[in-house]
Amino acid sequence: MNPLDWIVLVGTLAFIVLYGVWKTRKVNTVESYLLGDRDLKWWTIGLSIMATQASAITFLSTPGQAFEDGMRFAQFYFGLPVAMVILAVFVLPIYYRLKVYTAYEYLEGRFDRKTRTLTAILFLIQRGLAAGLTIYAPAIILSTILEWELLWTVLIIGVLVIFYTVAGGTKAVSVTQKQQMIVILSGMVIAAIILMNKMPANVSFNDAVGVAGKMGKLNVVDFEFDLSNRYNFWSGMLGGVFLFLSYFGTDQSQVQRYLSGKSLTESRLGLLFNGIFKVPMQFLILFVGIMVFMFFQFTKPPLHFNNANVQKIYETSAANEYKALETKHDALFEEKQEAINTLITALQKEDEAIIATAQSKVKTLNEENKALRKEAKELILKAAPSAKVKDADYVFINFVVNYLPVGLVGLLLAVIFSAAMSSTASELNALATTTVVDIYRRSLVTDKDDRHYLNASKGFTVMWGLIALVFASTADLFENLIQAVNIVGSLFYGAILGIFAVAFFFKNVKSKAVFIAALIGELIVLIIFALNMYGYIEIAYLWLNMIGCVIVIVVSLLLQSIFRD
Amino acid sequence: MEIEKTDYKEEAPPIFSTWNQLYAFVLVFHALLITAFYFFTQAYS
Known part of the structure; x- marks a missing residue:
């Protein structure tokens, strides 16, 4: 890599990290560490929510997906704005009224402590394993393409994230995410402009788009109802709303982003900001992928991109x-x-x-x-x-490294690293918060002072960071483990969503019914998973989300009608 | 544990006079975006 690219890459990442640490140097209480003194404005919240969801894989895989499959993946996000409005209307006021630190804290007020603890543990297992994968997935691609040792890419992402997340807590995560999103969006816009300029002299932008359309690549919307088609308007609007309600409404890595708002108004605006800009942002990323596709129609691509x-x-x-x-x-x-x-x-x-x-x-x-x-x-x-x-993930990074001018290679690599760091930071912050608030302070060590819980929060952030680092640096040795982690999300998300759905929408259901229903739901999901693994039945893992959720709701209602108290 | 309950202020949004109008704006904007995507798809297919 050219020295100028190194300067841009290291300079950008160092600036973001140091800015985050400097901005949060006065964080010295548990509330400021875990909730950022609840003083964030809506644009910081909105960018932070977007940065949490957009991992490095978003910027590596999405252009590659457009290269292979066109723009239909944009429809996957069509349910998101609707989910943002539903959360702003129904869920956010409840979290604000109860002044909770975590989503699971709400469950204690609504049900009881054991339901809260169970849900928090399910989240910790799922997100704890996923944090390692958030680092590993881009690290393996970057190490392959840049010919660096995997350990180095893992360490660059992981150590920097642990450093500023431990130092400044949730506020450090949010303020750095604001800078990271600026770098990410600027980098993608610059990449799109460069791509347009890289077309041959006799090919205008309109010509390139016209050819892409004729090759079937600009298929953004498909209104045909087809259950076997993974991405169309209906699957995006129907399936997407439920998926994004559960992700943004019950996953602490997102809930913590908007709970640190200065007021209910700021948090609501942050969610709506995401509702307005998320779909256009995905469109831009996919469109960059289409431009890369067109670029390789005039410049000979490799037969295989890895x-x-x-x-x-x-x-x-x-x-x-x-x-x-x-x-x-x-x-x-x-x-x-x-x-x-x-x-x-x-x-x-x-x-x-x-x-x-x-x-x-x-x-x-x-x-x-x-x-x-x-x-x-x-x-x-x-x-x-x-x-x-599968070389689609290597298409965009291949273009970046081999065809962008000196300096911009460093900037686009900073985009990828920033995206990896922003989502990992939210995960570590949410894991530490849930561990301290829902388990440690609530059930294990209940009578210490604020300073003790502040140090415990920092200690748990380091602990989860180290777990993620160890997993990320050894994951390539365990191919099946990676697949297992992908499945783990589907194993637990359904039950968590079911518990929250009962809490919000079935006010007559009490704690005993929902707790037993959650255990039954989780057990049935695990049994279905085992039957599937040993070949007795055949079911895609994604369906486990819905099955778990529906079982928890139905069994809760049945049990409540039996218990009647 | 008793979770602390607070009264939060229901402020008007900075744009539009009510929240419902702002929610409607987000949803209408989304509908227009999908419509634009549809015409984009049709125009270049």
């Missing part, structure tokens, strides 16, 4: 077979470029007949290219069975 895999196969007996595929890929690129130029000329002349013919040819060649890329992946897998062949 260069480490390519180097691996060059060292095996399948090298010649792979090189033959590369030769085919080169020829196909030339042929496709010619067809695309014909399509552009036809679009400029608005000649519908030639547009139709050229579009058909470009689409056919694109399908051939896809088939060739798939063949390459299969060959890599055959030669190196342990290789991870």
Whole structure:
């Protein structure tokens, strides 16, 4: 990497970290550490909420997803603004009235201590494991592409985050997230502008967008109701609302962001800010992916974007077979470029007949290219069975490292690191808060002074940070563990959402009924998971969220009708 | 443990005169955005 890129990368990250530590130097009570003295304004809350949700994987994977699959992923977020309004109307006033530190604290007032403790423990298990993955997932990609040791990328992200999160608590998380979001959004806008300027001289922005559309890449909205289609308007609006209600309403890493608002008004505005800007932001990230796709229609892309895999196969007996595929890929690129130029000329002349013919040819060649890329992946897998062949996550970072001008490479790497740090910081902060407020101060050590709980909060932040670091730096040794962590979320989220749904919407249900229902719901989810694992039934893990939630609600209502007290 | 209950002030939003109007703005903005995306999809398909 060029020295200027190093200066930009290190300078940006150092500025954000030092700014966070300096801004929070007066934090010296538990309330200021865990709730930031409740003095944040709406724009800080809004940016903080967005930064928490947008992890580094968002900026690595989403452009790659657009490259492979077009823009339909934008629909996944369509339920988010509706969820923000529902939370602002119904949930936020309850949290404010009860002046809670955590979402789970509310459950004690509504039910009892054991329900609160159970829900807090379910959250800690789920989020504690996920924090490691939030660091590991971008670290493995960055270490591969930059040819750094995995340990170094893990340490850069992890140690910096632990440092400022421990020093300044939730306020440090929020103020740094504001800076991080500024870096992230500026970086993505600059990347989009550079991409437009990197098109050939005879290809205007409108030509590039026109061709992308004709290749089926600008499929932002699909109103056709199809349950087997993962991303369409209906799945986004129906499934999305429930998903985002549970994530923003019950996950402490998000709840803590808006509870640190100066007033109910500021917190509400922060949520609505997210409701207005989140969908356009995802559109921008996906559009950058489309521009990368168009860039690689005029600049020859590699057959496979993960260069480490390519180097691996060059060292095996399948090298010649792979090189033959590369030769085919080169020829196909030339042929496709010619067809695309014909399509552009036809679009400029608005000649519908030639547009139709050229579009058909470009689409056919694109399908051939896809088939060739798939063949390459299969060959890599055959030669190196342990290789991870999904290379969509490497498309955007490949463009950044190889085609951006000096200085901007550093800025875009700062974008990725900032995104990783912002979501990890929220997770560590939420884990420490829940551990102290819902478990340690509530049930274990109940009679100490403020200074003791402040130190305990810092200690638990370090503890969760170290757990995340150890997991992230060893995760590549345990492939199945990563898959397990992805599943863990689905194993517990349903029961947590069910408990909160009963608390908010079924006022007649008491603690005994909901506690037993939560245990039954969790048990059934675990049984279904085990049956699925051993092949007795077949069910996608995501459905476990809904199953767990529905069981908790239904069993609570049944038990309450039996108990009647 | 008794959770402390506080009276919070229900202030008017900084823009629009009521919260319901602001919520409606967010939802209408979202509907218009989806409509714009739809025409974008149609225009370039």
